[in-house]
Amino acid sequence: MKLYLLKNGVNPRRVRIFLAEKKVRLGADLPVEEFDMESAGHKTPDFLARNPLGTLPALELDDGTVIAESVAICRYFEEMIPEPVLMGRGALGAATAEMWNRRMELELLLPTIDVFVHTHPFWVGRRPQIADYGAARREHLVARMRWLDGALKDRPFIAGDTYGIADITAQVALVTARGALKLAIPDDHAHLARWFAAVSARPSARA
Template structure:
């Protein structure tokens, strides 16, 4: 078993944090996105979509997409439960994780992809769309601050994958000036708490 990843990318970090919370150690093989190694024929045989991370099981099965990888490990090592404990809780965690994906992580990634020199000449970039993503992410951080006024973690009283996704999205946003503002006290309290967990260093 191993995971193909690129340390600097947000979605591989999401898996690393998830596995660190569960105390699972998996060997990693780096795929250098900076040199477009993920677009070369050798890697496209592993994942035709060209993305990382990819989990490769001992039987040769390959699972791409970070949440799918997390789901595999949630099922094989349930504790601590990071994706819900019963039908209702699983649905609530899924709802919040999807919101953090669409409203935070995708917006910060969209800002980076469309404005950063890292992708210049490598993918089509629309600077105006990148700025739209940046503005949307900042608005959603304002909203998330209000959500966290009456709860310790994003999906309720327990730390879950929704917190991981939000953490990754917010930290990645720093590259394009998206950050927690001084007046967002609830969000700042939450961010400090989740950033202080040992898993956040993964």
């Protein structure tokens, strides 16, 4: 088994955090090959034969099967290493975890990526940039921070009482927003700030 990652990649970081919560040591328990944007090793014919879309992360199993997409990889390890539960326990728990993770993807993570791609100097010449779209997505992201602040008023974590996949997705989105977009959690978002401090203090946050 081998895990392919991208340095500083948003979705690869989701898998890093998830595996850290499962106590899987990258490099020791699970071999890793890491690419970067400059060398673009994930766009070579060798890697494209494994994952034709050239996206990361990707998990190659011992029989040659390749699982791409970060949540699919997390799902694989959730089944292989059941504890701690990060994707919901039982039918209702799993559905609730999926609902909130999907919301965090659509309402926080994707807007963060869109703002980064369409407004950040790193992407000049790499991808077409539409400044107005980036600005609109930034407004969306700010509005969703306020919405999430309200959602966290009566519970410690996004999907309920325990840390899970939805927290990981939101955590990665807000770390990226703060670092790449200089968009921090507003001072008056007390519930979101409390949650962010708690997830940032977990050892897995350093993965």
